[in-house]
Amino acid sequence: MRMRAVWRLWSPGRGSRSVGDSARRRINASCPRAAYLGLLAGMALKPVLGKLGSKRVVLASASPRRQEILCSVGLRFEVVPSWFKETLEKSSFATPYKYAIETAKQKALEVANRMHVKHLRTPDIVIGADTIVTVDEHILEKPIDKQDAYRMLSRLSGKEHSVFTGVAIVHCNSKDNRLETEVTDFYEETKVKFADLSEELLWEYIHSGEPMDKAGGYGIQALGGMLVEYVHGDFLNVVGFPLNHFCKKLVELYYPPPKHTIHHIKHDSIPSVETFENLSDEENDSSSPLQYKGAIKLDRSKTHSSGGVCSPGSSNIIKPNCMMPVENQNGVMENPDKFPSKILELLDGFRASKALFVASKLKVFDLLKNKGVLQAVDVANTINSSVCGTERLLDACAALGLLEKTLQGYSNSDSANIYLASDSEDSLHGYIIHSDDHLWPLFTHLESAVKEGTMQNYRAFGKKSENLFQDSYYQSMEVKQRFMAAMHSIAKLTAKDVATAFDLSQFRSACDLGGCTGALANELVQKYPNLKVTVFDLPEVIANVSHFQPVRQHTAPVTFTSGDFFKDNFPEADLYILSRILHDWTDEKIHMLLSKISAACKPGCGLLLSEVVLDDEKKNRSTALLQSLNMLVQTEGKERSGSEYQSLLEHHGFTNVKIILTGNLLDAIFCTKC
Numbered sequence: 001m002r003m004r005a006v007w008r009l010w011s012p013g014r015g016s017r018s019v020g021d022s023a024r025r026r027i028n029a030s031c032p033r034a035a036y037l038g039l040l041a042g043m044a045l046k047p048v049l050g051k052l053g054s055k056r057v058v059l060a061s062a063s064p065r066r067q068e069i070l071c072s073v074g075l076r077f078e079v080v081p082s083w084f085k086e087t088l089e090k091s092s093f094a095t096p097y098k099y100a101i102e103t104a105k106q107k108a109l110e111v112a113n114r115m116h117v118k119h120l121r122t123p124d125i126v127i128g129a130d131t132i133v134t135v136d137e138h139i140l141e142k143p144i145d146k147q148d149a150y151r152m153l154s155r156l157s158g159k160e161h162s163v164f165t166g167v168a169i170v171h172c173n174s175k176d177n178r179l180e181t182e183v184t185d186f187y188e189e190t191k192v193k194f195a196d197l198s199e200e201l202l203w204e205y206i207h208s209g210e211p212m213d214k215a216g217g218y219g220i221q222a223l224g225g226m227l228v229e230y231v232h233g234d235f236l237n238v239v240g241f242p243l244n245h246f247c248k249k250l251v252e253l254y255y256p257p258p259k260h261t262i263h264h265i266k267h268d269s270i271p272s273v274e275t276f277e278n279l280s281d282e283e284n285d286s287s288s289p290l291q292y293k294g295a296i297k298l299d300r301s302k303t304h305s306s307g308g309v310c311s312p313g314s315s316n317i318i319k320p321n322c323m324m325p326v327e328n329q330n331g332v333m334e335n336p337d338k339f340p341s342k343i344l345e346l347l348d349g350f351r352a353s354k355a356l357f358v359a360s361k362l363k364v365f366d367l368l369k370n371k372g373v374l375q376a377v378d379v380a381n382t383i384n385s386s387v388c389g390t391e392r393l394l395d396a397c398a399a400l401g402l403l404e405k406t407l408q409g410y411s412n413s414d415s416a417n418i419y420l421a422s423d424s425e426d427s428l429h430g431y432i433i434h435s436d437d438h439l440w441p442l443f444t445h446l447e448s449a450v451k452e453g454t455m456q457n458y459r460a461f462g463k464k465s466e467n468l469f470q471d472s473y474y475q476s477m478e479v480k481q482r483f484m485a486a487m488h489s490i491a492k493l494t495a496k497d498v499a500t501a502f503d504l505s506q507f508r509s510a511c512d513l514g515g516c517t518g519a520l521a522n523e524l525v526q527k528y529p530n531l532k533v534t535v536f537d538l539p540e541v542i543a544n545v546s547h548f549q550p551v552r553q554h555t556a557p558v559t560f561t562s563g564d565f566f567k568d569n570f571p572e573a574d575l576y577i578l579s580r581i582l583h584d585w586t587d588e589k590i591h592m593l594l595s596k597i598s599a600a601c602k603p604g605c606g607l608l609l610s611e612v613v614l615d616d617e618k619k620n621r622s623t624a625l626l627q628s629l630n631m632l633v634q635t636e637g638k639e640r641s642g643s644e645y646q647s648l649l650e651h652h653g654f655t656n657v658k659i660i661l662t663g664n665l666l667d668a669i670f671c672t673k674c
């Protein structure tokens, strides 16, 4: 059996497939019931997603497979890999799965604590997982070297073994600055049987490099799939995350079924599709004040009635658009109406954005940060606006979670104090104003941009953009400062995650090409005190960087040098950085730039990119895909997928391309010059 044919099934190279695809294909071929359940899992998560949509969900895992499994069902989450060392004493656990659960729990708790203490960003939910393989009463984790992989795989050869994934879902709450956590955990077991493996096959597989970061030393979703005779149970559990069981847990946690319906639900291994679809609307949220709780107790004739009025106070009259579940003839709860909540939310999106923009522009958040609590009339007087208009704006902001409203008046929410006040360290004010003044007018011409396939700067601002940056962003001092403030906001928000995505400790000098205000550079010198970082950017930018510099920084200062990276020679360095640069340009210009960088790089030099990385199929990451539209209306560039970046980079002699989806607004890509 030769292995070359399916190589790259998983790696982010061209022709790679997502775990969803490869997993589904395999399940379909070998286990129709599992295929059915796999599909159900996707549907099941959707309604729960609505529930999680407003929460800050963190995946405490560096495993790209876990990230992709959860991404593929549309869950929105940040990735913060756990620093917990997997060194629990195995013999102290009565069963292997208890060990996996405890490790998963410790991984998640470590991240919850770290985020709470260090970053003052207490997540709502942290998910941790740990996958182990057990055979002949041995627990196998990830091999430490090739010999170890050999020992593991030869143990598995010709036998059935178990794969356990322990999962911990940690709900967090910050009370008086103390972190409170509530842990829900579970495990899933899948049995896998290996064929007899010849020495030659075994070593060929080990030399492919695939076993090294995988529990038991194999990746069932890729080459390792060829070693497998059968799988009994959840395939994705073997890959690293038991999605189906996870969905069931979420449903259990968020939608405990009303008692009298339990016996009606047809249980296969998970509740039927209809039951999950019932959950898709916020209005079914048991914590919602508009939940129409009483209606569930209606006698059947009333439940099936189609007339009447539905109001919170009149529980025994029901109309279909109240989205109450009703029983169908099989006794399964169904939603009579497919209410278009998602579409309505999108329809409203621009109103919410504009409310945020206007409140920011009128400095409402600055005012409330300084004054604490104010009545609408006081806010109106201070911002020189009508009382009736201000009151509606404040109410809308409160309903959107940006403000808090009590009898005493309006005050900032925690996140408004951190991100919306213009003087706060992590303020997004600059980006909000840029969005209102620059992106909003451009987006009003999205239709033309789509029809013509070009940027809309001329239509929006009456200026031809022959030289994008000179003509669009640096045409006046005011626009330039606004643009720099916007870039600074995003760079500050993302810098830590980008700077820590890869270990860059071997580098001594770095040059951030187009590094603007130096926000990422300043983060890098903090993390790597021995790294000398130069920011190289246009003279117009460099002339204005001073007031963006940190006040108290106990590291060697970042150096700023002016020049045009397309035309001028840039400073020598052993690490080059391009953050949000490539997405501005066409492939042709990118080739020009990468070829210059490649020529400047000695072998072993590194190149760090930070960009929004699209999934290869360009269908999952809506924020990233909307960002690509953003590039369409204002530049000649676009956002690209991991494979597209990989191919651009490899073309210029950069190898070992690694991508980390940080869960933040920018992802990180690292490669080295061979």
Ligand SMILES: O=c1[nH]cc([C@@H]2O[C@H](COP(=O)(O)OP(=O)(O)OP(=O)(O)O)[C@@H](O)[C@H]2O)c(=O)[nH]1
Pocket (backbone or CB within 6 Å): 060, 061, 062, 063, 064, 065, 066, 081, 082, 086, 107, 129, 130, 131, 132, 142, 213, 214, 215, 218, 219, 220, 221, 224, 238, 239, 240, 241
């Ligand atoms: O068939 C496959 N089996 C297992 C995997 C991958 O193996 C690892 C398991 O390791 P662990 O649970 O310790 O997770 P890590 O990768 O170290 O990430 P954490 O940060 O979460 O500790 C996991 O990545 C599985 O996906 C596989 O790919 N195929």
